[in-house]
Every structure is written in structure tokens, then in C-alpha cells.
Amino acid sequence: MGNIVNTEQAQAWNGYEGAHWARNQDRWDAVNAGFNAPLLTAASIGPHDRVLDIGCGAGQTTRLAARRASGGHAVGLDLSAPMLERARLTARHEGLDNVTFEQGDAQVHPWAEGAYDVAISRYGVLFFADPVAAFAHIGRALRPGGRSAFICAAHAEDNEWLRAFAELRDLLPIGGFGEPGGPGMFSLADADRTRGLLSAAGFERVETTRVQAHGVWGRDAADAAGFLLASGPGRHLLSQVTPETQERALHRLTEILRPYEREGTVPLLSTALLVTAVRPD
Template structure:
């Protein structure tokens, strides 16, 4: 039986949210793929490395890491069974043999001590119920001197998708979006919070660098608005509004996104922190 500490997130990612992400993984990779190269460059994966991908979702970054590891290997861990199913299917279709995936709560998963050389994550570390405990557990899984590199959501005012959603404030209850509540998408948005958490979890040489990338959210404003409002957070907001306000919110979001259409795609800027640290030793 899996040991789960973060039961709310386990329920979400094995319910609608996980199913939606798994079904739309190509689109999510289009949204977040601009952060892949900065993340992997910071991780400095070399041939023979043992790589842990934290909150790997449908496994795009795990597979990229496995290719860089060569004779090494990559393990992707996530709570979401639907997304892991998609990850395994993609690895098989791409013929990547040095990658595996496991369903687990990283905060309490019984890793072997010193099992990995490097840990990575693309937007998979903001939802821990106890982030200090989770990062300490990851640290124990790293060899002495092992490193971690991850990207986490930052700067609410620089994330254009969030600014568009906030433009619906008179129609939908958007006040809680973009706050630093833990667990939550912006729980590690403040560099000082990141440094405090990682320091308390036992890491050293902690670095935080702001990074931004444009992602493709849809073919046009209408397509992107539907995608945003059908995602877990959008669906939750719509469920708390009346029918007339829901219809008005959908149309207004299309109007707010229209200026971001370019060359047959709807592109929005996302802001993140690129974080690096090392286990002592």
C-alpha cells in the first residue's frame, strides 16, 4: 500500500485534474516546454547519472533527462496514476529503455540513501503539504554532493495567463489565485521562501534565478480560453458562478486573450524561478 501524506493532492491528481492533464499533455508541454532547456542545463546531467524527476507528471522531463543520462537512468515519481500511465506509454513509443515511473508521495517515499546523483522538477514541487519534510526526503535520496535543480512558478504579475484570469474578477471568485498559500502553485514564488525551505531541509549552495518563457496555450484566443477554463482551477471557478456569469466570463476571457494571438497560435509569457542547490558532502 502506498504511504500518502498529502491526501488532498492525491485526490486531485487522481481525479479530474490528473485526467485532464494526461489527456492534454501535449498542450501542457507546449505551455511549459520553454523551461526544459534552462532546467536541464542547470541540472548538468552527464552520462551515467542517476536522475530523480520530482512530480514528473506525464514524464516529458524524465524522458529528456534519461536521454542525457545515457548509460545512467531516470526515475519519475508522481501522485497521479493517469499521468504516469501516459508517461509509460510515451517512453515505450519513444523507445527509451533507461527510464521508469512510480506512483508515490515524494514527501514520505522510502528512498534508498544516496540513490541519485541529481534531482530535477518542472513545476512539480509547489504542492507539498510539508515542503521542508519533502525536500529533506529528496536530499536523503541524493548522494553526498548530489544536486537538485527545479523550476517553480513565480511573479504572479509576470504570468500573463493569471493576469487574464484576474480580469474576470467581477464575474468569478478569483481573489485567491496567485497567493502564496501552501500547498499551491505560488507557494514558492518568493526567493526568500525557497532559500529558507531548502536551508531548513539541509541543502547548501542555494541559488534562485528568475526565468521567463512564452508557451503556446492554443490555436487562438477561443481555443486557449476553453483550455484554461476547462482545467482544474478554471473549472472550480466556473462551478462557483451562475450560468449567466459563466457565459460572460468565457466570452470576456476570449477578448482578453485576443491581443496575444500571433502566427496561428495563442502565446502567453510565464515566469518562474530556476532553483539550484546541493546536498552537503
């Protein structure tokens, strides 16, 4: 796998979290697929482009990029061996021969300088131990004038699934979960801070745009509640309370999600920042 500096995230994504996402690839894609179109449109991938997908997970965005770069190539990078195994299997099943997947840490991965035309990411640039160093390293992997487009989680209160979680504060030790700028999923939620980080990393023409999409979290409220609480954050919170409280939290979350049920699905609105930037010529 090469050098790893983000050891905490490597452990998480090669443990329960990575295995959970790999097993539930289709479900997580249903949650996040609404952001694929704005991400790929902003990236402006050409037919001969070389595309780098950071934190590619099970590879849906990498495969979509490979189809747009039909005469080029797409490379997906991720820390998670379980998710990359699923990504490779799916790519082979779909018959894609211009896509590859590599395991590594985007902060230090040994890319050749200027090897790519475009860098993309759907929620894969949120967990860097040193974001300025990581973005600077990604920038060096782009050719002069190369483009980047990243989807990052926006403020927690703008996401319906997080608002549902917040209603469990009297049952679960949620604390400061979801605070912008802190480590984790919402580390880039503050647009001004994020523009500053990318500028400090050497990018130019850094822009952020709020985008929204509904994701499908389950077939009914009970299914969606169980899926949410089985995710990494949910499982972490449940591990800190008694089995009785766990059952109460599941029942409460099911009732919170009941009004969102729509014809065999539970769509919840998510809000993200679409961040675009260019490596200087």
C-alpha cells in the same frame, strides 16, 4: 502506491486534474516546454547519472533527462496514476529503456539513501503539505554532493495567463488566487522564503534565478480561453457561478486573449524561479 501523506493532492491528481493533464499532455507540454532547457542545463546531467524527477506528470522532463543520462537511468515520481500511465506509454513509444515511472508521495516515498545523483522538477514541488520535510526527504535520496534543480512558479503578476484571469475578478470568485507563500501553485514564488525552506531541509548553495519563457496556450483566443477555463483552477472557479456567468467569463477571456494571437498560436509569457541546491558532501 505506498504511503501517502499529501492526501488532498493525491485525490486531485487522481481525479479530474490528473485525467485532464493526461488527456492534454501535448498541450501542457507546449505551455511549459520553454523551461526545459534552463532546467536541464542547471541540472548538469551527465551520461551515467541517476536522475530523479519529482512530480514528473506525463514524463516529458523525465524522458529528456533519460536521453542525457544515456548510460544511466531516470526515474519519474508522481501522485497521478492517469499521468503516469500516459508517461509510460509515451516512453515505450519513443523506445526509451533507461526510464521508469513510480507512483508515490515525494514526502515519504521509500527511496534508498543516496540512490540518485541529480533531482529535477518542472512545477512538481509546489504542492507539498510539509515542504521542509519533503525537501529533506528528497535530499536524503541524493548522494553526498548530489545536485537539484527545480522550476517553480514565480509571482502571479509576472505570468500573462494569470493577469488574464485577474481581469475576470468581477465575474469569478478569484479571491487570493496566486498569492506567494500560500498553498498551491505559488507556494514557492517568494525567493527568500524558498531559499530558507531548502536551507532548513539541509541543502547548501541554494540559489534562485528568475527565468521566463513563452508557452503556447491554444491555436486562437477562443481555443486558449476554453483550455484555461477547463484547467483545474478554471474549472473550480466556474463551478461556483451560474451557467450564464460561465458563458460571460468565457467570452470575456476570449476577448482578453485576442491581442496575443500570433500566426495560429496564443503564446503567453510565464515567469518562474529556477532553484538550484546541493546536498552537503
